[in-house]
Amino acid sequence: MNLSKTRHTQLIKAKARELGFDFCGVAKADFLEEEAPRLETWLKNGMHGQMNYMANHFDKRLDPRLLVDDAKSVVTMLLNYYPAQRLPEGESDYKLSKYAYGEDYHFVIKDKLRELMTYVRAEIGEVGGRAFVDSAPVMDKAWAKRAGLGWVGKHTNLINREIGSFFFIAELILDLDLEPDGPITDYCGTCTRCIDACPTDAIVDPYVVDGSKCISYFTIELKESIPEEVRGQFDNWVFGCDICQDVCPWNRFAKPHKTPAFTPHPDLETLNQRDWEEITADIFQTIFRRSAVKRTKLAGLKRNVSFCKPNRP
Structure with a gap:
């Protein structure tokens, strides 16, 4: 067993929790072989509509090593946004997706990731890497699935057995070798x-x-x-x-989130x-x-x- 690898993994996960993330998991930075043909078919069928950015950087979406030199690990975190009290959703009410109730999650999560990255470098040393939160060609749900944080449901959202699916996903792609977590079972069953x-x-x-x-x-x-x-x-x-x-x-x-900004x-x-x-x-x-x-x-x-x-x- 590589004690430093285990210790580094535990340090990062503990700090992620301290920063307010609900879950943190690790996957080996590798080519997303299973997702590649699905993404290609999805794009060929025009299912991205006018989201032209989805067709850009095809190779980078599938291989984090093209985003971070010598990438070895993808650290994925979940941050709950389920509100304590929902806005009215009656027949005559206009409705907003719950993720947009509060402050833009990009601002909130980037601050947390910046702090986590600073901590990693202070505790471990010269670690190369980048932080991502829904703003670059990273297949976040695929990495969360690989890191054992949930499974991708039939609606293609990630589902976590403990808190459902109302959460944001963020990553650190690092050139640091960490202990990977394994994927979990799909629990959608026959539900449609x-x-x-x-x-x-x-x-x-x-x-x-x-x-x-x-x-x-x-x-x-x-x-x-x-x-x-x-x-x-x-x-x-x-x-x-x-x-x-x-x-x-x-x-x-x-469960209700614990992030005041939301x-x-x-x-x-x-x-x-x-x-x-x-x-x-x-x-x-x-x-x-x-x-x-x-x-x-x-x-x-x-x-x-x-x-x-x-x-x-």
Whole structure:
């Protein structure tokens, strides 16, 4: 047994916990052989829609050693964002994906990763590496699965047996040899609730999501008008969509997060349907200044609200 490798792994995992991450696992930095043909087919079938960035850096997505010289380990962390109190989701309420309730997770997690990387270098020495949080060609769910943090469900989100699927995924890719964790079993079984519940039929097969049919794609990624053929199918989701996760039985284990930054802006909790429909630049800036909702910009949010508006009685 390599004692230094074991000790380094334990140090990193303990520090990740101290920084507030809920889970931390390690995988060997290697070529993602299983994911390669799936990604190629998914792209060839145009399931990325207008997310052209998904077709870029194909080789780097599949091999972390092309992102970090001499990469040996991928350290993956999960950070819970399930809210203690959900925003109203009645028939006449406009809905936001729960990950966007509070401050943009990129800001929150990058600070934690920066601190973790500083700690690694202080405790272990000259370690080369990079931190990633949903902003580079890294297949985060594949690495989380390899690190034993969960399995990829039929809705293609990672599911953890202890807390469900409402969490962010982040990585450190390091040139440090660490003790890898093994993958765990898929516990979806015969359940098809996520497939049955998707109003736009975006889950075209178990474990295959056509991104170009997903409500999250239409409300966030799509920059032009939303196609008329999906009008009436959004169930008032105006930024993202949680339907496939909300119906997943494993999310009965979801626990409220412990990250104050993910608490909704107080004004967000009091917005009524008229406020949404008449939202101004000032209100948008006040409530969503540091929110992931800024991705869609005010014009995009107004487009989404307008598209959903006829759905309501």
